[in-house]
């Protein structure tokens with residue numbers, strides 16, 4: 001995970017990509033272009049996942065807090081459940097986690113969202129479909145557990161298992177080596 | 180609010196210790212709580228239940244006024260390395276043992292919340308066990 005030299009190895013170049021998405025306020029976001037002058041710490045979630053995905057979101061919040069809310073680092077949580085996770089849902093979810101500024105949720109049309117997921121090599125698959133006895137449709141999603149860091153050139157330079165408890169300190173350590 | 184009946188037989192994973200190998204995110208103490216969440220959203224409850232009933236006991240019913248649907252889930256890693264949740268339909272606890280609902284492992288899912296849950300609120304979960312009968316667990320809402 002940590003490069004030995006000065007420059008970390010580039011895992012994936014997302015600099016040529018451009019995804020037309022929306023944030024929790026329904027404002028259009030072109031990813032990664034709109035954050036081109038910043039490092040990006042990015043996690044992947046869906047809001048009906050209070051166990052693992054809460055850990056991922058919580059880790060993003062902890063990293064931001066642990067770095068004392070730096071201006072040059074953008075925090076992003078992108079959903080792979082764009083049908084249910086509309087901007088208003090993400091907004092409320094973010095409020096429950098008390099996310100601060102420079103913390104953006106991303107959703108959008110399924111085509112764009114899954115193009116982003118492919119590019120970020122995040123897998124997801126609807127797993128458990130269930131109809132409750134009162135006719136309510138439920139589904140859950142199997143998914144990659146991932147937080148990654150992009151440099152200012154939108155190159156992915158670090159990747160981590162997103163939900164693990166030691167992740168915030170690792171990310172902060174790695175970011176401080178390259179910033 | 181209906182009761183959701185739990186009826187399968189899958190109990191062995193539940194004894195703490197057996198399940199731990201599969202759950203890489205588990206190594207901290209359980210903080211008994213329910214996570215904050217928005218109205219209409221989904222959250223999880225974490226707590227420890229000790230079987231003090233003389234004999235093996237089985238969880239029959241779970242309910243909570245706060246959620247439209249309540250289920251016991253297990254977080255697990257799929258064969259191809261993804262994380263997922265699956266419903267755990269029977270909870271069996273041997274005499275004197277505990278069942279742990281903890282982050283990254285077994286958890287109680289509270290689905291389609293009727294109200295927002297904010298820090299400072301509390302949630303009561305009602306359990307009906309075969310042996311021990313009705314047991315209530317009141318949990319604080321905190322991140």
Ligand SMILES: [Cu+2]
Nearest residue numbers: 051252264288
């Ligand atoms: Cu669950």
